[in-house]
Amino acid sequence: MGRIGERFRRLREERRKGFVAFVTAGDPSLERTVEVAGEMEKAGVDVLELGVPFSDPLADGPIIQRASERALSRGTTLIRVLEAVHRIRKTSDLPLLLFSYFNPLLRFGLPALAREAAAAGVDGVLVTDLPPEEAGGWLEVARDAGLDTVFLAAPTSPDERLRRVAGASRGFVYAISRTGVTGERDALSDDARPLLSRIKALTREPVALGFGISTPEQVAAAASVADAVVVGSALVRFQEEHPHGDVAGQVTWLRSAI
Amino acid sequence: MTTARPDEQGHFGPYGGRYVPETLMEPLRELEAAYAEARRDPAFRDEFARLLRDYVGRPTPLTFAGRLSERLGSRVWLKREDLCHTGAHKINNALGQALLVKRMGKTRVVAETGAGQHGVASATVCALLGLECVVYMGTEDMARQAPNVRRMRLLGAEVRPVRSGSRTLKDAINEAMRDWVTNVRTTHYLLGSVLGAHPYPAMVRDFHAVIGEEARGQVRAQAGSLPDVLVACVGGGSNALGLFAAFFADPVAMVGVEAGGRSSRPGDHAARFLDERGGAAARPPEPPPAGRRSESVVPPSLGSGSAVGVLHGTCTYVLQDEAGNVLPTHSISAGLDYPAVGPEHALLRDEGRVRYTAVGDDEALAAFHLLSELEGIIPALESAHAVAWVVKDAGSLAGKLVLVNLSGRGDKDLGIIESAENAAKVDGGQRTQRG
Numbered sequence: 001m002g003r004i005g006e007r008f009r010r011l012r013e014e015r016r017k018g019f020v021a022f023v024t025a026g027d028p029s030l031e032r033t034v035e036v037a038g039e040m041e042k043a044g045v046d047v048l049e050l051g052v053p054f055s056d057p058l059a060d061g062p063i064i065q066r067a068s069e070r071a072l073s074r075g076t077t078l079i080r081v082l083e084a085v086h087r088i089r090k091t092s093d094l095p096l097l098l099f100s101y102f103n104p105l106l107r108f109g110l111p112a113l114a115r116e117a118a119a120a121g122v123d124g125v126l127v128t129d130l131p132p133e134e135a136g137g138w139l140e141v142a143r144d145a146g147l148d149t150v151f152l153a154a155p156t157s158p159d160e161r162l163r164r165v166a167g168a169s170r171g172f173v174y175a176i177s178r179t180g181v182t183g184e185r186d187a188l189s190d191d192a193r194p195l196l197s198r199i200k201a202l203t204r205e206p207v208a209l210g211f212g213i214s215t216p217e218q219v220a221a222a223a224s225v226a227d228a229v230v231v232g233s234a235l236v237r238f239q240e241e242h243p244h245g246d247v248a249g250q251v252t253w254l255r256s257a258i
Numbered sequence: 259m260t261t262a263r264p265d266e267q268g269h270f271g272p273y274g275g276r277y278v279p280e281t282l283m284e285p286l287r288e289l290e291a292a293y294a295e296a297r298r299d300p301a302f303r304d305e306f307a308r309l310l311r312d313y314v315g316r317p318t319p320l321t322f323a324g325r326l327s328e329r330l331g332s333r334v335w336l337k338r339e340d341l342c343h344t345g346a347h348k349i350n351n352a353l354g355q356a357l358l359v360k361r362m363g364k365t366r367v368v369a370e371t372g373a374g375q376h377g378v379a380s381a382t383v384c385a386l387l388g389l390e391c392v393v394y395m396g397t398e399d400m401a402r403q404a405p406n407v408r409r410m411r412l413l414g415a416e417v418r419p420v421r422s423g424s425r426t427l428k429d430a431i432n433e434a435m436r437d438w439v440t441n442v443r444t445t446h447y448l449l450g451s452v453l454g455a456h457p458y459p460a461m462v463r464d465f466h467a468v469i470g471e472e473a474r475g476q477v478r479a480q481a482g483s484l485p486d487v488l489v490a491c492v493g494g495g496s497n498a499l500g501l502f503a504a505f506f507a508d509p510v511a512m513v514g515v516e517a518g519g520r521s522s523r524p525g526d527h528a529a530r531f532l533d534e535r536g537g538a539a540a541r542p543p544e545p546p547p548a549g550r551r552s553e554s555v556v557p558p559s560l561g562s563g564s565a566v567g568v569l570h571g572t573c574t575y576v577l578q579d580e581a582g583n584v585l586p587t588h589s590i591s592a593g594l595d596y597p598a599v600g601p602e603h604a605l606l607r608d609e610g611r612v613r614y615t616a617v618g619d620d621e622a623l624a625a626f627h628l629l630s631e632l633e634g635i636i637p638a639l640e641s642a643h644a645v646a647w648v649v650k651d652a653g654s655l656a657g658k659l660v661l662v663n664l665s666g667r668g669d670k671d672l673g674i675i676e677s678a679e680n681a682a683k684v685d686g687g688q689r690t691q692r693g
């Protein structure tokens with residue numbers, strides 16, 4: 001079992017809910033990303049998602065779009081993100097999930113990417129625009145390299161798709177709380193609860209709930225239905241406003257209501 | 259007619275498919291099912307045919323370009339999509355999809371537009387059928403195709419400016435997809451070319467197939483035989499496939515003309531099939547191994563910035579950098595200014611069934627004037643690329659029967675022409691002063 005599976009096993013044992021944080025790698029710099037990973041670990045983050053910046057992030061709202069632009073303008077590429085993971089791994093055992101669009105992975109070459117990501121210390125990969133149907137070749141090379149593969153489940157996915165998504169997922173299933181792009185929202189969507197109960201009826205894989213969760217109240221509401229909660233845009237926006245600020249403090253605040 | 263392609267998952271060989279966030283997978287399946295049902299339904303087909311005739315003005319004529327033919331030494335016929343209502347072929351597809359939207363019970367349509375022709379076509383059919391219409395358009399394109407922005411607004415559409423990225427067609431598609439994924443329960447994405455996730459490339463091709471079906475009959479009746487060569491410009495590739503599809507079984511050569519822009523340097527053009535030597539690649543690159551999809555190998559790369567990749571839901575040739583980020587593109591023609599190409603074209607290229615080539619901004623401009631002056635037809639700058647290739651390759655076409663898809667009319671381009679020519683004058687003036 002990899003670090004991600006191990007973490008979820010422990011969470012279950014201790015009857016705790018997990019906290020998954022997303023940051024865009026290279027925003028404002030990869031040096032800062034390496035530091036942030038260490039601070040996140042101390043703050044008790046269970047899984048860190050590292051967003052690989054991409055020129056055309058069509059599943060992202062304005063906050064993560066801007067972060068990607070900043071990261072790209074500083075020359076952040078997939079290779080450099082893997083180097084940063086290598087540095088994080090020197091001091092940290094934090095479970096790490098690469099979060100990417102498919103094209104940068106494809107350009108890298110999937111077998112090479114799987115090998116090098118695993119060697120650098122990546123535990124799993126989530127590809128936003130790669131549904132299980134198109135993932136055949138990728139699943140093979142990722143599994144061979146020992147990487148977990150996380151897929152998205154959406155409110156629009158009927159049960160037969162949820163089964164397929166859960167079947168292709170290793171590590172956990174990432175449930176999208178509502179239709180739409182990433183970004184902060186005022187309240188947890190009404191779509192979240194029914195989606196979670198449908199997935200839970202179909203799989204024993206742990207389920208993390210994300211998209212739009214940005215306040216302690218929403219974190220608590222999400223944690224009441226899922227095994228873990230993902231916060232992205234709220235943390236990315238905090239870093240936009242305070243590039244060297246206490247992002248770990250934000251995590252502590254967000255978790256305070258669980 | 260329609261070809262047997264794509265396969266059930268929407269793949270054209272190693273290309274095509276559905277590379278979208280999970281939220282869109284079920285809506286795409288529903289769209290595919292609704293389309294499959296509609297195309298079998300005589301009532302749907304009749305309604306589409308009736309509106310193509312009574313509203314769009316089809317069949318469009320096939321015109322012999324006598325003076326141009328004389329000048330070039332070949333026999334050039336023009337398929338007059340410029341005479342469609344709204345001034346371009348785009349309305350064939352917009353109408354087909356809008357009828358489907360009504361059938362699916364959705365009430366809101368989002369569309370992207372580059373040159374504005376697809377936006378105008380979408381706004382038009384939405385007015386006709388009583389649908390709410392939002393069109394995303396890059397601010398760079400809004401500036402260079404201003405007349406079409408005014409037309410869309412007159413037609414009751416909301417035009418939303420897109421300020422991200424290169425502020426052109428690619429970014430407008432990103433924004434339209436973000437809207438769609440957010441409002442997917444009520445909203446249909448009226449995609450304007452043979453791009454995107456399955457079923458769009460096949461569906462858009464089929465809605466345009468009427469172009470080739472008409473042209474095939476017309477050219478035999480009027481010119482007495484099948485053509486030797488078909489020529490069309492290729493942005494996403496919809497007018498080209500609309501013409502080509504009816505001729506695939508015939509011994510007819512086909513040429514797709516991409517935007518060569520300013521030069522073959524990455525960023526200076528929108529020619530996805532241009533190889534690093536600056537010519538259209540004659541040979542296919544290493545194809546992905548059979549049985550395994552392109553995702554399991556390092557994708558082939560053509561140099562000049564193009565490599566097989568995934569953009570906007572489909573696997574195809576994409577102009578991109580070494581890290582897999584999409585490159586900026588340039589063309590004087592907004593409708594060809596896009597970094598990817600329809601997946602069926604990628605397969606047709608590898609198979610060698612269609613030859614792809616590129617002409618530059620200057621050549622397109624010259625052809626724009628030539629056709630205007632010799633034939634009294636002002637072409638869209640997109641279509642002028644097709645004409646430009648016929649001029650450029652006149653030598654090899656001597657005596658041949660050439661059928662060009664004149665995909666649109668050029669009224670929308672007068673502003674661009676004027677500023678390009680003013681810029682050239684200023685440039686020329688400076689050169690003279692310095693020299």
Ligand SMILES: Cc1ncc(COP(=O)(O)O)c(C=O)c1O
Binds near residue numbers: 347451493494496594
């Ligand atoms: C007149 C005209 N021709 C051609 C195109 C290019 O699109 P496609 O390659 O899909 O035909 C456009 C796009 O805006 C257009 O307006």
